[in-house]
Amino acid sequence: MDEQQTIAGTHQFRLIEMETRAVTTTFSRPQHLNVPADLLDRPKAVFVNGRWQVGRAAAPMISIDPSTAKAFSSFLPASPDQVGEATEAAERAFADWRRTSGGERSRFLSAIAAGLRDRKADLVALQMLNNGKPRYEAEIDVDDAAATFDYYAGVAKDLDAEQGRSVALGDDTLAGATHFEPLGPVGLIVAWNFPMVTTAWKLAPALAAGCTAVIKPSEFTTLAELVYADLAGQIGLPAGVLNIIPGGGEIGAALCADRRIRKISFTGSNATGSRVMAAAASRIVPVSLELGGKSPIIILEDADIAQAVEIAAAGIFFNCGQMCSATSRLLVAEGIAEDFTTALLGKADQLIVAGHEDPGAQIGPLTTPEQFAKVKAVLEKARADGLDCIAGGSAVPGRQGFFIEPSIYRNVPTDHPLWREEIFGPVLAIRSFTSTDEAVALANDTDFGLAATVVGTDGDAAAAVARNLDAGHVWVNTSQMIFPNTAWGGFKASGIGRELGPWGLSAYRGVKHITRAA
């Protein structure tokens, strides 16, 4: 890396003598974030069989700071033949890794958790730069990733004890025993909204189960993911157990098509999830799909309005609304609708929308230019269709970067895309209801079934409503808390399978039953 000059508050760099070619561009790196250069300058960004390689794709990928819309790094991604090298390495490593004890795998997982915590400050800064997350959000992200590895370290420790448990067959001449086998080398494809966490939710249980892994990160947030490879090297994870192949959709598609990959776990959009499933279907390979949502939040008549406002705001504005679990459809009891809406508008008005330059930022920018364009188009359509916008409704005027105002729409028709489709931005649609049955019916009238929230002072009554909602995870009087030992995943079009907890481990294991003559 050859530093050219320093301009007030901004480092400008000339990149990079790659091993095989030279790519030159100018980068803007905010000094106040102090992201270490080793996380930003990756002349070798492909990790295969325990070694870093120069990506052999034809063109570099540029990392963009969403707070400024300026480039801050660039790397050469993998070529399709490097996908083959990664899957081959994962297949080779699987032969030994599957035979390690649960205790051994547990120690590696604990070491990854510790490594993430050691680098927490740097990873927080990187996520602020790359994802646009406010500091407190980036901190939660790194903490949750580490907690996931810790949780599966605990799970792995106990796995050997459950192998070979006998099953009574009711026949004295025969004995039965159940074993669990890792599925093989697995392909893990993730999105950009919570890059480190969504990868942890896949990688930790996969390694715990005895699978080897090839990770395809999002092209938009690759740099944070590469830290997993750094850690693999530091902790002496056997070569080939973890491989990372940065690249775009074509690299994800090549991974899905590779005959050595025995399971695919995907987080992202329904459109791509459908492609991943089709590719897996053509080889009869199992998939786990963690897809979109249009999740409801129900504010019951007896709700404490101040509490309801906090929960509703967190449900749609955290991570700038870029959450599969965002509670983007709000249903409020008619009797309190006016008071609640007034209080929510007050809250939205106070939120500080800002980039990493502002330590008080509460809502950052959207992460990618594509997402910014998509959300702006949604807001323009809402305007053209005459929806009742009571807050926001446009990009933050007069500033660079991908900032959208916290936006709230009232009385949104139930057939409008703003009510029905995932937006992935800080955009809330509100309707009121007159009975709990009506609220439940409206809440369940969606193609999705990922998450939901219910708010009401009578916690038992609110929990009873929760039982009637078609959602994989329902929060009652709290918002968006996900613990490693609870299930994550959805009904209907929100996906297939569950991550986290024992269910997340099952996604990477098959059952083998041995019946033998006694």
Ligand code: NDP
């Ligand atoms: P995608 O679903 O396209 O991307 C998710 C991952 O899949 C990325 O790593 C992507 O690579 C990869 N990918 C793309 N095409 C293929 C393919 N054919 N085979 C295998 N992998 C592939 O999401 P986007 O980033 O394009 O976001 C689009 C929309 O998806 C958002 O507006 C949002 O609504 C929704 N979304 C939902 C998420 C969720 O958690 N449910 C997460 C992110 C997005 P690459 O990014 O490099 O192209």
